[in-house]
Structure formats: C-alpha cells, structure tokens
Amino acid sequence: MELDQLTECYKAMADKTRLNILALLRHEELCVCELVDILKMTQPSISQHLRKLKQAKLVKERRNSQWIFYSIDGEIYPFIKANLEALPDMSAKIEELKASGGKVCC
Amino acid sequence: MELDQLTECYKAMADKTRLNILALLRHEELCVCELVDILKMTQPSISQHLRKLKQAKLVKERRNSQWIFYSIDGEIYPFIKANLEALPDMSAKIEELKASGGKVCC
DNA sequence: ATTTTATATAAACATATGGTTATATACTAA
DNA sequence: TTAGTATATAACCATATGTTTATATAAAAT
Numbered sequence: 001m002e003l004d005q006l007t008e009c010y011k012a013m014a015d016k017t018r019l020n021i022l023a024l025l026r027h028e029e030l031c032v033c034e035l036v037d038i039l040k041m042t043q044p045s046i047s048q049h050l051r052k053l054k055q056a057k058l059v060k061e062r063r064n065s066q067w068i069f070y071s072i073d074g075e076i077y078p079f080i081k082a083n084l085e086a087l088p089d090m091s092a093k094i095e096e097l098k099a100s101g102g103k104v105c106c
Numbered sequence: 107m108e109l110d111q112l113t114e115c116y117k118a119m120a121d122k123t124r125l126n127i128l129a130l131l132r133h134e135e136l137c138v139c140e141l142v143d144i145l146k147m148t149q150p151s152i153s154q155h156l157r158k159l160k161q162a163k164l165v166k167e168r169r170n171s172q173w174i175f176y177s178i179d180g181e182i183y184p185f186i187k188a189n190l191e192a193l194p195d196m197s198a199k200i201e202e203l204k205a206s207g208g209k210v211c212c
Numbered sequence: 213a214t215t216t217t218a219t220a221t222a223a224a225c226a227t228a229t230g231g232t233t234a235t236a237t238a239c240t241a242a
Numbered sequence: 243t244t245a246g247t248a249t250a251t252a253a254c255c256a257t258a259t260g261t262t263t264a265t266a267t268a269a270a271a272t
Contacts, residue, residue, distance in 0.1 A: 001192045003129075007122045014120040015260080016113045023109075032219060045261060047220055066218050066269050079192050082185035086107045121230080138249060151231060153250055172239045172248050 001077075009077055012056035017041065018049050022072065023087035025059060027094050029071035038093050107183075115183055118162035123147065124155050128178065129193035131165060133200050135177035144199050 012018060020039055024030060030038075035046050050070055053059040058080070060073040074080035118124060126145055130136060136144075141152050156176055159165040164186070166179040180186035 001194070003122055003125050003194060006125055006192060007120065010116050010119040010125070011259095013116040014113065016109055017260085019109050019112055019116075033217090042262070043219070044221080044263085048260075051220080063269095068219065077192070079185065079188035082188040086112060086183070086185050088107065088109060117229095123230090139247090148232070149249070150233085150251080154230075157250080169239090174249065 005076070008056045009058065012052050012058055013083070015049070015052075017045075018053055019087060020090070021046075021049060021053065021070075022058065022084065023090045024093065025070060025072045026084055026087060027091055029062070029069045031067040031069050033067075034097060035070075038097055111182070114162045115164065118158050118164055119189070121155070121158075123151075124159055125193060126196070127152075127155060127159065127176075128164065128190060129196045130199065131176060131178045132190055132193060133197055135168070135175040137173040137175050139173075140203060141176075144203055 017039065021035060024038060032043060032046055036043050050059065054061060057076050058074045059070045062069045123145065127141060130144060138149060138152055142149050156165065160167060163182050164180045165176045168175045
C-alpha cells in the first residue's frame with residue numbers, strides 16, 4: 001500500500017482514546033453520546049477523535065434522525081482484522097451502558 | 107493486549123520515516139549508516155527513529171564491532187506480520203545501495 | 213416558530229513530536 | 243595513546259496533537 005495512507009492509518013490508531021473507541025465499536029455500532037458516556041470524556045473530544053478515525057477510513061457513520069452511529073470500517077486495509085482482534089474485550093463496558101439504561105439513546 | 111502497549115506500537119508506526127525503515131528491514135538487517143544512505147536523512151534523526159522502534163519492540167539490534175545492525179522484531183504483536191506485508195516493496199532501494207558499493211559498511 | 217437534543221466546528225492553550233546542530237560514547241586502527 | 247569511524251544523546255526549535263470552552267448546525271419535540 002501507499003506509505004501515506006498507511007501513515008494516516010497508524011496515526012489514527014496511535015492514541016489510547018481512539019483504540020478504546022475501536023475496541024468498543026468491535027462489539028456494536030455506537031453513537032457519539034454513548035461513547036461520551038462510556039469513556040467519560042467531553043463530547044467535542046470524542047467527536048474530534050471520531051473525525052480522525054473517519055478520515056483514515058477506520059470507521060464509517062450512519063445517521064438515524066438526530067443520532068449519528070459509528071461503526072468499524074477499515075476495509076481498505078488488508079491487515080485491519082488482525083489488528084482489531086488484538087484489542088481488549090470491552091463487552092463489560094457495553095453491558096454497563098445497557099444496564100444503566102443509557103442505550104438507544106441518550 | 108494491553109492498550110498502552112498497543113498505543114506505543116501504533117505510535118511507533120505512525121511516521122513515514124519509520125514505516126520506511128520497517129519496509130527496508132523487511133528485506134534484510136541494516137546498520138544505521140546504511141539507512142542514512144538510503145533515506146537521505148541525518149544520522150541523529152535516523153538514530154532517534156530507531157530508538158522509538160526499538161522501545162516499541164518493533165526492531166532489535168545486534169552489534170558487530172563498530173556497527174549496530176537493526177532488524178525486524180515485533181514478535182510480541184500477534185498482528186505484526188499482516189502489517190509488515192502491507193508495506194511497499196523497497197528492494198530497489200536496497201539494490202541501489204549495493205550497486206553503489208555502500209553495503210557492509212559504510 | 214421556538215426550544216431541546218445530538219453532533220460538529222472553531223479558537224485557544226499546553227504538551228508531544230520530529231528535525232537540526234553540537235557533543236558524547238563506543239569501538240577500531242595506527 | 244591518539245585519530246578516525248559509527249552511533250547515541252542532548253538542547254533547541256518549529257510544528258502537530260489532544261483537550262477545553264464556546265459556538266454553530268441539524269433534527270425532534272413542543
């Protein structure tokens with residue numbers, strides 16, 4: 001692949017918050033406010049991280065009325081599956097969110 | 107894996123020069139001055155990039171008298187092979203180096 | 213229409229990063 | 243021991259990055 005595209009990919013992954021987001025999206029698509037809830041960060045911060053991931057084509061978005069749901073993309077990267085598999089399991093965080101009634105949305 | 111370890115790995119890969127170094131080392135181990143030659147960058151700059159790669163355990167070093175040869179490591183990362191395979195082929199650069207008599211060393 | 217909710221963008225700031233120049237260290241050769 | 247070669251480290255600087263606060267946009271509900 002092109003080095004510039006690869007650099008953008010790894011830059012996008014070179015941040016703990018963004019790896020957390022990817023790890024969460026592995027389980028299911030989530031909207032911004034759910035990520036804010038789970039990661040306990042401000043909404044603009046999450047939005048900007050999502051923008052980087054989207055620019056690197058690691059996530060895609062889908063609008064559903066007032067919410068925008070993000071999900072894993074990365075299909076342009078032949079290696080992405082292997083990388084995502086190395087991310088820690090975050091299902092507990094997702095369960096927490098659902099238990100606290102924070103799911104669908106918000 | 108641990109998110110901190112993964113973050114360090116992707117940070118190390120999030121730079122064009124370092125991806126170039128990894129792409130070159132895929133072919134064979136190289137010493138610092140050979141990398142300086144091929145990448146046409148200053149020696150301190152290359153050294154500092156190598157340090158980052160080494161800290162992330164993506165490369166390892168082997169001393170041979172006055173030279174230090176770097177080679178691919180990354181064995182702590184289950185995905186690293188897939189990632190290295192996506193790097194562009196740099197064999198032409200290596201051939202150039204050998205043709206110009208710059209090999210073994212320096 | 214106006215208000216509320218969800219998200220994005222902008223401006224400002226502190227910290228991180230990469231490059232350069234200068235210097236230190238490690239080994240070799242004389 | 244001294245000089246030369248290979249590499250590492252340090253100090254400095256410019257640019258990039260991530261966070262915060264404030265504001266803008268878009269859709270929903272009233």
